[in-house]
Amino acid sequence: MKDKKHILWKLFVSTLYLSTFTFGGGYVIVTLMKNKFVDELGWIEEKEMLDMVAIAQSSPGPIAVNGAIVIGYKLCGIIGAGAAVLGAVIPPFVILTLISGVYEVMKDNQIVSAMLLGMQSGVAAVIASVVYDMGKAELKSKSVLSCLIMLGAFLANYVWNVNVVYIILLCAALGVIRTLWTGRKEGRK
Template identity: 50%
Template sequence: MKSEKKHNSKLTTLTKLFLSTLYISAFTFGGGFVIITFMKRKFVDELHWIDEEEMLNLAALAQSAPGAIAVNAAILVGWRVAGFLGMIVSIIGTILPPMIILSVISFFYAEFATNLYVTFALKGMQAGVAAVILDVVFGLGSNVLKEKSILSVTILIAAFIATYFLDINVIFIILAAIMVGIMKELIYLRKEHTL
C-alpha cells in the first residue's frame, strides 16, 4: 500500500513537472533568461518545490554551463525535484514545444519571412521580452541586495558596468565571478581551519 502511494506520488510529481515545463516552454518567448523567471514563479512561488536561493543558484549554474539556458535550467530543476526521471521529463517538456513550432515554421518559412503581420507580431514580442528580462534583472538583483553582502553587491555592479558600458564578453564576467567565488571560499576555509 505504501509502495503504491509512493509510486502515485512520484507519478503525480513527474506529470506536474512535465506539464509545467511544457507550458513554460510553449508560452515563453525570448530565450533562457525569460524562462528562468517563469520557472521561478512556477517551482518556487506556486509549487514550493525549490526555495528562492536555490533557484538563484540553479539559474547561475544554467547560465554558466554550455548549451541553451532553458534546457540547462530544466535539467537542474528536474534533477532537483525528481532525480533522473525528473530530469528526463523536464527536458522533454522543455524541448518539445520549440521543436514542434520550428518544424511547422520551417515548412512555411518563405511565407512567414515576407508577411508584414508576422513581422509586426515579432516586433511586439521583442518589447514583451524586454519587459520580462527587466523583471528577471530586478527579481534576481533584489535577492542579491537582500543578502547585504558587500562582495555580492560589488560583483553585481561590476558585472553590470562591464557588460553594458565596457562591452566585455559575458563569458569573461562569468569566469571572473567564479574566480572571486573560489577565492572567497578559500579564504573562508582558511579562517575556519585556523580557528
C-alpha cells in the same frame, strides 16, 4: 513512489507548458520557472533558484534546457532531469517543424512582422523583471562583496565591453575563493 511519479508528471507538464508559451529566449523562461517552482509550487527556495539559474546560464546550451536539467535533477535526479528536458524541448521542436513548412510564405508577411516586433517589447520587460528579481534577492542578502561583484560584472560588460566569458570565469573564480576563504575561517572556530 506514487508521490515521485506525481512530481515527475507535474514537472514534465510544467516545463511543457512554460516552454510552449514562452517567447523571447531563455531569460524569459527563468522568470516563469521562478514563478512556477518557487512561488506557486514551493519546490525550490528563491536563493536556490538563483544558484540554479547561474549554473544554467554558465553552462553551454540553451538556458531553458539547462534550467530544466538543473531543476529536474534537483527534484527527482536523472529521471527528473530527463522529464523536465523532454517537456522543455518538445514545444520548440514541434513549433519550429511547423513554421519551417510555411516560412517562405510567412517571412514577408507584414502582420507577422508587426506581431514579432510588438513581442520584443514584452520580452524586454520580462528580461528587465528577471534582472530586477535577481538583483533584489542578492541585495537582500546584504553581502557587500556580492553587490560589488554584481556591479563590477555589469560595468565590465556594459561600460567597458569585456567579453562575457571572461566575466563568468572571473566571477566563478571569485566564488571559489570566497567559498574556500569562508570554509577556512569557519574551520578555525
